[in-house]
Amino acid sequence: MEKSCDMYDVIVVGAGIEGSSTAYHLAKSGNQTLLLEQFPLPHSRGSSHGQSRITRKAYGAKDFYTRMMFESFELTSELEKECGKQLFMYVIIYVTRNCGTLVFGRPDNAYTLSTEKSLRRFRVSFEKLDSAEQRRRYPGMAFPDDFNYILDKTGGVLRADKMLQAFQAQFVRFGGVLRDGEPMMDLLPGDVVSVRTRGHVYRGRSVVLALGPWAATFLPSIGVNIPLEPLKITVCYWKESDSDTFSSSKFPTFFTENAIGDGQVYGLPAEEYPGLVKICLHTGPRIDPDRRDAVDNQWVMDKIKGIIATHFPTLEREPRVVETCIYTNTPDADFVLDHHPVWKNVVIAAGFSGHGFKLAPVVGKVLSQMATGQKPSYDMTPFRIDRFFKNKL
Template sequence: MQVYDCIVVGAGIEGSSTAYNLAKNGQNTLLLEQFPLPHSRGSSHGQSRITRMAYGGADYYTEMMKEAYKLWEELEKGSGTTLYKKTGLLVVGKAESNLIAGTVQALRKYSVPFTKLDEQGLQSKYPMLNYSGVQGVEDHIGGVLFADKALAAFQSEFVKHGGVLRDNESMVDIFPGDIVTVKTNKGSYRGRNLVLTVGPWATKILPPLGVHLPLKAVRISVFYWKEKIAGAYGAETFPTFLAASGSGDFDVYGLPSLEYPGLYKLCLHYGPEIDPDRRDIADSSWVLEDMKKFVAKHFPLLEPHPAVTETCIYTNTPDHDLVLDRHPAWRNVIIGTGFSGHGFKLSPVVGKVLSDLVMRKTPSYDLSHFRIDRFQKSSKL
């Protein structure tokens, strides 16, 4: 039986980026996906994601994003596909919050162009918003990533570099060792290394391997709201958007009208905890009610009810930091999980980091924030 240098399980954006980086570096790599591609059952589907340098209170992500922008540009050139639209990003919050003070600190530290807006400046520049007692920060190179195209670009470039992609093939079991065996519903595969980027299914796949992480899979309601005035929140007039809904530093995000004509994408950054195989059972009516109140209060030029509703899944950690680490016992098993709804933009760097771990290279970033053992419920073998 053929022995791959690496088997990557999960062809979402993180797994596809990892597989691409491995194949680009000459690693004989197999990428497995449980569903037929493309699909909308995980966390990487849809047409748009926010990209930003602004990260209040976690400037290590700002550092990673400096490279991510360069790597996105490389992928654009290699695939011949436009993946990024520069719209800017507007962050709105209390002056003393991490969302504002922390963002300003991070942008200054890494010399990212930005503008700080006081309450009057915010009202003057963005009359389509209704806010008081807050400030704004504009990240001038924030914007939109075209998600479906980005995912397809990683996968096509992976295959172009000699990678093997098998979809509609679900993993049944893992047999760790110096050579890892992965059993699927269609056969068995062997690899010197294994990368698990399985999204919300990490809550089911990792515990049998002795890895007990406090992960929560949550269903996000993706709302699109009709503009009362055409173009009020279009990409030429309004940037991507982050704000607190009232209970945290970052609870609401928005993207300009790009996917549906005249519809603005505005969503709550959390939702009900779910089983990824039974996602529609959980009640999320409260999410809609919270967002209707938010829209009525702060977005006066949107209709009061969403015109379209879609869904996505986050895999959250308690601290909302990623998990990028080796299995505590089997060092040739690499785990990437817990992307907490903000991992898409980071995926070129995540793929590079995970591939470095596979190839026994020293990653170019401090991974202490992303270790498995930072949780009290760490691996118990």
């Protein structure tokens, strides 16, 4: 049961998927934990809303993510089981484990080539398809004959909203305190960290800042200037004109770098809206998260419509549903998971660069270790803040 108090072991600020997973791990291991969120929950202003995300083990040349993905799959299953037992409903977080993730591109595409190598190295089950086989299995896609296709068979769709709710519900069940609709106004570091909201001052032995796109505006106020770029992502759902080739029993999740020059495009089978497949550009205009809707995204719409017309000829030319979400990118597309350079009991989680959902179960575990003085289970070198400044020093 929820029990409010003045002093917490850890305060987690931000109840997106990263903060919620962190708070869950902390409460589960017996820490008195406060999870603070600026908006009433659930909300759709950050990066973790919506019903679906791609999960997969393939991670190009970045083996440190593939290593973490093995544990992420296990932790997700553990969360599913806990919910099934304790909530008296079985939350199926994986819609389908077997639709797979198709990574493809031109013969010289580095990401496709390194994905194949990585899957071999980690002995993950995969298939290599040629163009003829791709067309036979996925007739809704039309790409040049010389493209390479790698199907990561572990890939699939995560039910994103269910997973977020499950972490938050389990956090409260483990005794965590969840306060939503309560923005952190400022943070006073020290041996005990104080977090001030409009009505309260909360104190914690440590704090985890998981602010999503708002990290870009808040972190400079505590002396951390990471190059973070919040981008508006336009999420489009397209209807097939006649046949049914995009359901999850017939169509995989996919990622390609070569659909528009070197631009990246991803897609998920029709799941959340009946008969509508989700296909989006992996980029968008830079924004201030508080003025997300004011920015012009016409170039994104023009590009994605061009891709649909050329490469997905059975889909209607206009999306039936358009939604918005935010990426927070770093220059190398790797996360920031580190201690504040001066105050070690302030832990920073930022820059999830459009691929942080599938890793959230393990990211939350690692952040909970960092916030409680334990050695993280993984080598944290790729996630350090000082990587951005090394060449300048």
